Amino acid sequence: EADIYQTPRYLVIGTGKKITLECSQTMGHDKMYWYQQDPGMELHLIHYSYGVNSTEKGDLSSESTVSRIRTEHFPLTLESARPSHTSQYLCASSASTGVSANEKLFFGSGTQLSVL
């Protein structure tokens, strides 16, 4: 059973606020990911990390930033939220190693963000 946790589950905030979405996993996985998902649309990768002190931007342009100071923790921060940031944010981790390995992902339950 995968153990990956996201908080908060729901967040409604005003424009211009700084927010941090939390993601933690207890499986010791090196690889972690942030995806953005809108209703009826594909999941889009916005950030990923191969391990501590490793972060990269994904395919989808995002104004968010991430950090990876500890293996288990991969928070995502928006410095100044805007209505266009309204979306579901999904965190995932993978036990695989190396670029070519099977990327079976374990997902958290997501954070639904609404920016007014």
Added chain:
Amino acid sequence: EDQVTQSPEALRLQEGESSSLNCSYTVSGLRGLFWYRQDPGKGPEFLFTLYSAGEEKEKERLKATLTKKESFLHITAPKPEDSATYLCAVQAVNDYKLSFGAGTTVTVRA
């Protein structure tokens, strides 16, 4: 660029009415094709990985198959608890990430 197209967008079934979901893909060398199930308000849950054409995987009422251009997810005698969105994703050789389709939302009525 890798592309994944799923059809239909939505599928309404009567309990016991078997059907199939389609996932068409283009990728520069397939490392793996993945099927996930997503329930409302939750993150996707892994179902299967397929690696090469001709491969099949089964789990309860679900069976996934793979050809060089597409994958099918067959649902045999579905039950209401099979209602969910089913996502398909591909991983290219020497690539770290998965490219996802938009999903097929399956509703099974009792």
